[in-house]
Amino acid sequence: MPERRCCGLADRTPPTRARGCLSNSSRAALPRRPPPSTPNAMRSAKIAKVAGWKRRQYHNLRIRVCKSFSHRDEAGPMSLEGPSPSFDSADACSVLDDRLRADRSYRVESLLRQQPDLRDDPATLLDLIYTEYVTRGEQQQAALAEEIVRRFPAQAAEFKRQLQFDELTCEADLFYRPGSPRPQCPGAPIQLAADASAAPLDGRYALVDEIGRGGTALVYRAWQPELGRIVALKILATTTAPEVQQRLVAEGKLLARLRHPNIVQVFDVGRCDGLAYLALEYCDGGTLADRIAAGPCAPVEAATLVRTLALAIHQAHQQGIIHRDLKPANVLFDAEGTPKIADFGLARFQAQASRQTRTGTLLGTPCYMAPEQLAGPAGALTAVADLYALGAILYELLIGRPPLEAASPLATLSRVEQDQPAFPRRFRRRIPADLRTICLKCLEKSPDDRYADARQLADDLERFLAGLPVMARRPPWLERFARAVGRRPLVWSLAAALVLSLAVGGGVSAWKWHEQRIHRIAAGQAFEEAFVQFAHQFQLARDGVDTPLGRLPIEEGMRHDIARKFTAFLDRYADERPIRHDVIFGYALLAELHRKHQEPAAASVCELKALAAAQRFIEELHSRPAAGVHLPSVHFKRAVIKLNRGETSAALDGFRQAVQAAEQYLALNPEVDARDVRETLARAHGRSANLLMVGGRNAAAAAQFDRASRHYRAYLERWPDDQSVRSAYVQCLNCAGGYFIKHGPMSRAFAPLHEALHLCRTLREPDDRATATLQEAEVYVRLARFAWHADGDAMFWYRAALRLLERADAAAPHDLELARRISAIELEFARQCLRLRRQDEALAAVRAALGRRQRVLAVQPTADDVAAAAACCQFMSEAVGWHDAG
Structure with missing residues (x-):
């Protein structure tokens, strides 16, 4: 009989066929077991099907499923009667699992004494170690892992790596974890405490x-x-x-x-x-602290939430109540996701003296306490102390950490009193300027410099969300300098003396240099001031999708007005040499906006303008050598535009030019960080690899992918918080995994998918949360294809992907691109169900896919959507035919 691959936890062979890869004589030496009929029997059979190094890695992705069963095996344990012939990893794991269930003191070493040949196969030995961990590890897993590492030091490194696989590839809410409360059905009786x-x-x-x-x-x-x-x-x-x-x-x-x-x-x-x-x-939706722990929020999402909180706290202030301990842990969410402020235990009436607060007692949380809350008596606090806390919450939503935090509460209090928060753009570059200004105004040290009340804060956030100019203004630099001097007079006095001594010798030449530069930067200053206003409005127009907090899509008329004004603005400054680099990217953004809304003619016009500006920039570079740092990004952007226009060959040449320009710049400037250049270098390698894969140039694609991975990893080692680059790397890994699954070798497919899955778990800051979820779902889809080719349980991974995507769709119901992608995956899932003769499941999936396509057609019909809807209808008729035939 030919050898059958037994990777994965789904058996596609009839129950009467023998397990594993044993010879007929070896099978006879082992007692047969009836087909699994209980949860634990199924669990034992699943573990027994895992054999081989590559199969074991796939098993590790599914190991948590095995842990969900906790009842004793009713089928009875297998036993070894006397000396038995050699048997393979799958049978050895099955025997060990049965022995462990029959005798909790049984260990791997006992089986190795009976079957010493198993020690000679490292893969089988690791399978046995991991089977013991799975079977015994339903409680106290950490202690058990340490025990196994002590008992098997030679296998410790590989065992720990398998544990990391286990953690990285387990979607927490897909399985029931032992020790956690099982979900109850609606209407089920509530289990009360027994004490x-x-x-x-x-x-x-x-x-x-x-x-x-x-x-x-x-x-x-x-x-x-x-x-x-x-x-x-x-x-x-x-x-x-x-x-x-x-x-x-x-x-x-x-x-x-x-x-x-x-x-x-x-x-x-x-x-x-x-x-x-x-x-x-009772609010059972968790706290804001839980959501922040998952990563920073999109700017619009953060602004919407803080506006909601500001309106709520304004209601309390109107009744003379100050909260005094606003923080993420005190913002709860109900089952519908509505935020609610809780824990007014430190609040007080504004009209009362603080008789309930003991003298010298500090009430509040240091990271979110206003400076005046530290310095003066509690009775002197005003409502604007809560505005400081709202500003700290907004800062943490945008950055992922409080504005002023130190190693100890005492050090934190000192920082709150003396230091200014770090400028948000240092940590996240894509925060709109108006939102940064609103946040920093709330965090002003002096109460008089903050908003007068919470209603003003809510109104300014509403202006930001509507794309209107906000009322908050950043203090002039001279005022900020004076405040800094007042907080640290000694330090600034010494600095001033040093600056004065330098100015005596270099003042005259500096003034001449400044006079010559004034004219050159005038256009740049005007561009920057206008760009800040239009860029924020453009960002709102480009997104055009719902957020989990209920932001409505931007109106069509407003979008056209923003695009028109932005186009006129770019046309006006297109010939200004100092800012041509920014003009190129402005036109490219406009083209992206038009393509997103199915306006190819307008997108083409903007792309041609961007290409013309890019060509002029490259031609004039010899007269502006300082602009060489921008050359790689200009080549890269030009290549992306050509790719969007269908010019694949020209795009590939453009990416190569971007790589050459970046490498040349880094070679000439080795001491410079050149973060943007290194980012462009990694992205260009990744895009080149994708194009080569699509073109079927296997050897070149694999080599280019290796180079892209090397540069992405080097970049992320230096700047690990750059979520945009992480997202681009995940996309590159996803494409590589899919390519190797389709074209081979299959052995190269698992590594990029595993790395992509690990990175997806750290994608916590994308401005569009649906994008991060979609990327993780794409990994699951490719793991499903990998499992299909390896005789694994592909349906498990398809369902995991669809579960993630359904959550993303519920959070962003107006995102048509997301709906299109979910529909395509549902149709693919339906095809696989039909291959397995699961007609009912296939029909349900294709109906869902067709429903999403119809939803897209009702809003933004395209030829591709019509074709996709027709494909769904054709498949549905085929599935119905199969169903009737069956």
Whole structure:
């Protein structure tokens, strides 16, 4: 019988066929087991099908699925009776799994003593080690991993690498993890706590589970039988100090006065059985801190959220209530994703003195506390202290970390008092200037320099979202300098003395140089001021999609008006040599906008203007050698434009020119960081590799891909926070993995896909969240194709991809490109289902694909969409025919 590949966890052979690759005589020596009929039997069979080094890597991608089964095997363990013939990895793993289930003290070493030949095969030995980890590792996995590393030091490095595969390729919400609560069906009875305190407060509440705790209070998810609802029950212990209990009751009274959809509502407050308690609206959507931990937000998303919070806190301020502890952990989300401000435990009435705050007690969180909150008594605080906290939240949403943070709380307090926040553009270059200005205005040290109230902040954010000029203005440089001097007079005095001594000798020549440069930079200054205004409006027009926080797509009329004004603006400055580099990119952005909205004629005009400006820039470069740093990016942008116009050969030449220009610049300037040049070098190599792959030039494509990977990795080692380059590298890896799956060798397909999956988990900052999700889903699709060719469970990966994409589609329902891509993957999934004779599943998938295409056709019909919809209809008729025939 020919050898059958047994990679993956889905068996495509009939149950009567023998497992593994044993000879007939060897099979006879092993007892047969009936087909799996229980979860654990299925789990054992799945582990037993894994054999070979390449198959093991695929097994590691699926190992978490095996952990979801926790019942004993009812089929009974296999056994070895006396000396047995040599058997392969799959059978050895199956025997070990059964032995471990029969005897929890059984170990790999025991099997190796009975079958010493297994030690000679490193791959089989590692399979056995990992099988023990899977079978025993349902609890205390970290301790078990350390134990295995001690027992098998020679295999430690490879074993740890397999564990990394396990972590990187497990989508947390795809599987049930042992020890976590199983999801309940709607209407299922709630499991209450079993201890005596499950029904406290005279039986008015029944505790379900603990959801949080602080220094003095516990917060439970509780059931209120009288009203039939779930609440968040905050309870203080009887040993808590009386002033803390009074503060909790005061919190309830404060919240009871607030009625706003973005403030957590209070249902009940009081004391009973010696317990001070507070029953609040239950929000099960997590906290803003959880979302920030996943990475920075898109600027529009961050502005929309902070505007919502500002309007809510303005309502509290109007009733004389200051929160005093606004921070991401105190912003909750309900099941629909609505943000709600919680934890007014430190709030106070503005009209009251701070009698509840002990003298010298510091209330608040250092990273989000206004400077005046540190310096003066609590009674002197005003509502603008909350505006500082909102500015700190906006800063963290945009950057991913608080504005002023240090190693210890004390050091953080010192920084809040003395230091200015780092300019946001240092960490993220694509933050619009107006939003940076709004954020920094909220973080001003002096309360008088912030917004007068939260309503003004909300209005300015609304202007930003509408593409209008904002009211906030960055202070003049002289004013900022004076403030810095006031905070650190000694340091600035020494610096001034040094500058004065240098100015005496070089003042005259510096003035002449400055006078000559004034005329040259005049156009550049005008361009920069106008570009900031138009670039922000253009960004809103180009996006044109919903965000998870409900931003509506920009109106068609406004988009055309922005494009018209931006075109006139670029035409005006097209001949200004100092800024021609920026003009090229401006025209390219306009072309991208027109192509996104199916306006090929307007896009072509902008592309021709960009190409003409690029040609003039290259021709004039010999008279402006300082502009050589821009030459690689100009070649790259010109190549991208030619590629969009269908000129593949010219585009490939352009990418090569970009590579040559970048390498030449770096060779002449080895001491310069040249971040933009290195970025262009990596991107140009990646684009060249993709074009060569499409052209079928296998050897050249593989070599070019290796060069692209080397440059991308070198760049990301120096600038690991550049999410745009990470995203481009993921796209390059995805293309490479897909190419090797289709054209071979298959052995090269897994590595780029694995690296792409790892990078996808770190893509936390893209301005378009749907793009990051789409890239991760693309990895899953290619893993499905890889599994299909390797006899693995391709359906698992298709479903994982579609699950991610459905979440992205729900978050951005107006993104037509996303809908097109999901429809294509659903159709591909339907074809694979039909090959496996799963007609019902295939019909459901193709109906979903057709529905998405119809949605796109209703908004923006194109010839490609019509053809895709026709393909869906044709496939549906074929699937129905198969179904009837079956």
